[in-house]
Amino acid sequence: MMKEYHYLVSGLVELSPDQEKLEDINSFIEDVSEGLTNEDRELFDHLRLEIDTLNIINNENFVPFGLFSSEEIDNATKNYLDFPEFIGSFIEDKLDPLHLPNLYREELSKFKNSFIRDYITFSYQLRFLVILLNCKKYGMDIEKQLIPFDDFTQELVAGHIPNEYWVQEVTTIFSEPDFIKRERTFLKIKWNFIDEYLRFEYFTLNIILAHFIKLIELNNIIKLNKKVGENVFNDKIDLITKNVSRRIDSENW
Numbered sequence: 001m002m003k004e005y006h007y008l009v010s011g012l013v014e015l016s017p018d019q020e021k022l023e024d025i026n027s028f029i030e031d032v033s034e035g036l037t038n039e040d041r042e043l044f045d046h047l048r049l050e051i052d053t054l055n056i057i058n059n060e061n062f063v064p065f066g067l068f069s070s071e072e073i074d075n076a077t078k079n080y081l082d083f084p085e086f087i088g089s090f091i092e093d094k095l096d097p098l099h100l101p102n103l104y105r106e107e108l109s110k111f112k113n114s115f116i117r118d119y120i121t122f123s124y125q126l127r128f129l130v131i132l133l134n135c136k137k138y139g140m141d142i143e144k145q146l147i148p149f150d151d152f153t154q155e156l157v158a159g160h161i162p163n164e165y166w167v168q169e170v171t172t173i174f175s176e177p178d179f180i181k182r183e184r185t186f187l188k189i190k191w192n193f194i195d196e197y198l199r200f201e202y203f204t205l206n207i208i209l210a211h212f213i214k215l216i217e218l219n220n221i222i223k224l225n226k227k228v229g230e231n232v233f234n235d236k237i238d239l240i241t242k243n244v245s246r247r248i249d250s251e252n253w
Contacts, residue, residue: 004203008035012207015214017188020222025065025215032208040205043111047209049084050120051216053104056087057097065216098147105149115197115206119213121150122193126186128153129167133174166193180225187217 008031013023029048033041051066055073062070068083076083080091086103101124108117128146135142148154155162161171166189173185194210201207 002204002206003037003040005035005205005208006203008032009203009207012211015211015218017184017191017218017221019218020225022215022219022222025219028212028215029065032212036205036208043113043116043205044209044212046108046111047116047212049087049107050104052083053087053100056091057100063216063220065219098145102147102149113206116209118197119190119194119210123190124149125152126166126170126189129156129170130174130186132156133171180221183221183224187221190217 011031032044036044045067048066051063052068052073055062055066055068055070056076059070059073062073064070068076072079072082076087076091080088082088083091084107086107087100090100090103105117105120105124108120111117128148131146132142134140135145142157146153146157148157152162161167169189170186173182176182176185191214194213198204198206198210
């Protein structure tokens with residue numbers, strides 16, 4: 001049975017996808033790390049590792065709150081043995097950046113927690129769809145930019161749009177010219193998944209993990225909102241055009 005964390009969960013601040021100010025994320029990480037059991041802290045740390053994988057792929061827009069500093073990420077090629085084995089192997093073998101997210105998903109499979117596995121898979125499916133739509137919009141070779149990782153993404157590459165409510169929502173909002181509005185819509189889709197998944201949980205580890213996920217994603221949206229304007233749009237298009245396969249906007253996901 002999953003341990004309950006009444007004290008930690010009771011202290012969580014309710015989050016809204018449209019808010020513009022956040023609690024101190026570093027303080028949240030510190031409080032949670034001190035309050036979890038060793039086993040649960042290991043899973044929390046592995047959730048934070050996703051941030052590190054994105055930073056390793058592209059450290060230009062370093063996102064804090066992972067396990068490794070910007071300096072450590074910069075020196076990763078020299079000190080890859082200091083990283084978890086799946087990251088160290090990725091660096092040592094000089095694999096295509098496309099492979100790292102899938103290696104991360106495989107790393108999560110060693111944990112019994114189904115929520116994190118399922119959420120990360122869903123999040124990557126959504127990201128995959130957005131990249132696919134961008135590839136089609138800008139005439140990129142999809143096979144060189146994406147590696148399908150499950151039946152859902154195989155269907156997308158084959159040109160079959162799955163009949164999922166959120167897929168239709170993504171394809172509809174994709175034509176929205178307001179970049180921030182699109183990103184907030186993607187955010188709400190992911191939060192809907194989380195809220196539905198955990199609707200019968202109250203004081204579990206998953207509630208804490210979900211809060212961290214929402215904090216990071218909302219923080220990225222708030223950072224984007226400070227750059228609203230033509231420069232933001234051009235920066236994003238430039239990032240996608242240079243190498244859409246390497247990551248989808250670390251500050252957004």
